[in-house]
Amino acid sequence: MSQPDAAAAAIVEIDGSRLIDRLRRLAAIGARPDGGLNRQAFTPEEGEARRLVANWARDIGMTAETDAIGNLYLRYVPDGTDGQAPVLGGSHLDTQPAGGWLDGAYGVIAALEAVQAIAEQGVPLARPLEVVAWVNEEGSRFQPGVMGSAWFAGHFDLARAPQIEGSDGEALDHAIVGYKAATPDIEERETPFPIAGLIEAHIEQGPILEREGLKVGVVEGVQGIRWFRVEVLGEAAHAGTTPLGARRDAVLAATRLVQALSAAMADPADVLRFTVGRFVVSPGSPNTVADKVTFTIDMRHPDPHELDKGEATIREICAGQAAPCTAEVTVTETLSPVAFDERVVAAVAGAAEALGIAARRMASGAGHDAANIARVAPAGMIFVPCHGGVSHHPAENADEADLIAGAHVVATAMARLAAR
């Protein structure tokens, strides 16, 4: 075991120009006239992307496998590692209908570059490496999203597929069959299988790294989400004849609550997310004092105790500061936070440090495939900065140097995780 042990401190640098070249070639599949991508799940475009990536992998001696739902696994099995649980890197190949060239694709191509660099450099490993592309992460054509990884983790039942209709009317089971039939040379594989570790690289989809001038985010987990609906009830009245003191104005009460909540949710650590994105007034007539406002709260934090504290604050403020109106608070959705495996997080952080790449630990505000896999195996993520935090948009972009730096970290962290 002396050789793999050496890999535990390995530093692996990938071929940056090949990484960017492959990303550009992949971005040609499903390209939109506006520079964005439309490569939705289980479409011929996603199938073509799958074939392209599988062929790149085969060219360097990897094998391509799939499973019942169509996830793609590109396997690199060094001598003496067969039978060991693999270390995976990857993300997804599908995009939003008006998406960008990096969301998903970057994680897959960075992992492919990582495996190729490790193989080319002969880094000794104790475990196989795999590049994975989970199907239907975006959930734009078929709901729910993060479907391939949820199914792998046992949270999505494929028996539902005939009842799930796509946005274009095709049933999910039919779409999967067609998708897989287009690449008959990709072998079937039994799932689930043990995973020793998984690393998903992704653009941040937020502004933090860019703002702080950092190259890499070491993602410690995915924030928990709690959604609320607040219904503020007042009394309708004539705007011209009703004195201000005699009113129970739902707009005044609801705007006061939003301001008080916003002040109470201020977080010096800048981790908590608090958003009022919907605010609907009834009757909504300029000359009528409103009798009802319904607004939403989207609260996110990686720590479930902080979410509980936030909920208590929301309930206290809405109960105490709505007078002369009343406010009723209802929780409409709850997603528990995901904490990534500390071994994977440490491997990513250690890789960035060994490479001298400026990084910070952070939480993911959005859901990702890695959060599903984290429920059944050690998993983690690497974020790279993107321009202005923009994603799910044709303008989605990132500096090539940052994409390359992130892939160095993926390669080094995968090599280190596969060392034992």
Next chain:
Amino acid sequence: MSQPDAAAAAIVEIDGSRLIDRLRRLAAIGARPDGGLNRQAFTPEEGEARRLVANWARDIGMTAETDAIGNLYLRYVPDGTDGQAPVLGGSHLDTQPAGGWLDGAYGVIAALEAVQAIAEQGVPLARPLEVVAWVNEEGSRFQPGVMGSAWFAGHFDLARAPQIEGSDGEALDHAIVGYKAATPDIEERETPFPIAGLIEAHIEQGPILEREGLKVGVVEGVQGIRWFRVEVLGEAAHAGTTPLGARRDAVLAATRLVQALSAAMADPADVLRFTVGRFVVSPGSPNTVADKVTFTIDMRHPDPHELDKGEATIREICAGQAAPCTAEVTVTETLSPVAFDERVVAAVAGAAEALGIAARRMASGAGHDAANIARVAPAGMIFVPCHGGVSHHPAENADEADLIAGAHVVATAMARLAAR
């Protein structure tokens, strides 16, 4: 002139039970199952109400006349007063589609009772008295509202009638012809004619008199109205990934503005009216930081200088407190305040005082026919309390004693105005 001079200090009490009885009988025309009224302008129901009221007037020796638009004038011309400009009392007979039994009807029936009491008591007069019912005050079937009085005052051009389509598709000119043809015994009259004074009695449609335990409001004028649209522009962002400090959240900025405006508009004198009745968020998605909020402001005050000051405050707050968003303020409607003629206001106040009826001076928050007539003749209004300020609703109601007290004031004030 000694006899009419005596009327300048007259006290006239009307027949309260006859007043209430007539109001109840009138309320049977267009009655809704829910207790409300649907007697819209130029409908057969309004025509039936017109005929009933005209017949009551003829029974006591008055004559019924109409004009090109269909306004109804019921004339009482004591000997020696023919040729003098009359004193008018009245309001309108049409209602909202789901209106109440007092809005409009009370002013007409109170004036009819006033004239009948003056005639029965032989109060000496220098001028004729008339009961008027202006057409289409509500503006629910045909826009604009307060049409009959606006036309009388030269602010509505009847040549537009063929182009004005009712909510049921009938053209206004056709509706007027049919309405007038249903009462061919009502004679045509030349307009406009000089008016010595006009008093419109009306339920307050607000809560002030009820709250203060007063029987009568001496209306000094109709508030000016200024409407604004405030457009707050921020930047859309992901609710999960964008730190609070990096946001330009239009909902936070707009709610802050509404709170600041509301605080700045506090009026110790309780005269200013300030209402944000519409507040529309874009894109309005719970997990997206809003990039745009558009809200309305309805500001009312009887003093145009106060409206100017209020507008300056609105502009200052929106310019200074929207950051990091921007806010653009647009005036969307302006109605100048109307100050009623001090002779009429004094006659109403003096009548209430002479009758020992508790009264206060106040402004009208809503528009009325009297505000149109005030532009061409001395005019004023009397308010009586209504239950909970409710109007334009089947639940509209008032205490019978208050309706009677108000009619005493109408009768006394009309007699005094007609004394010279």
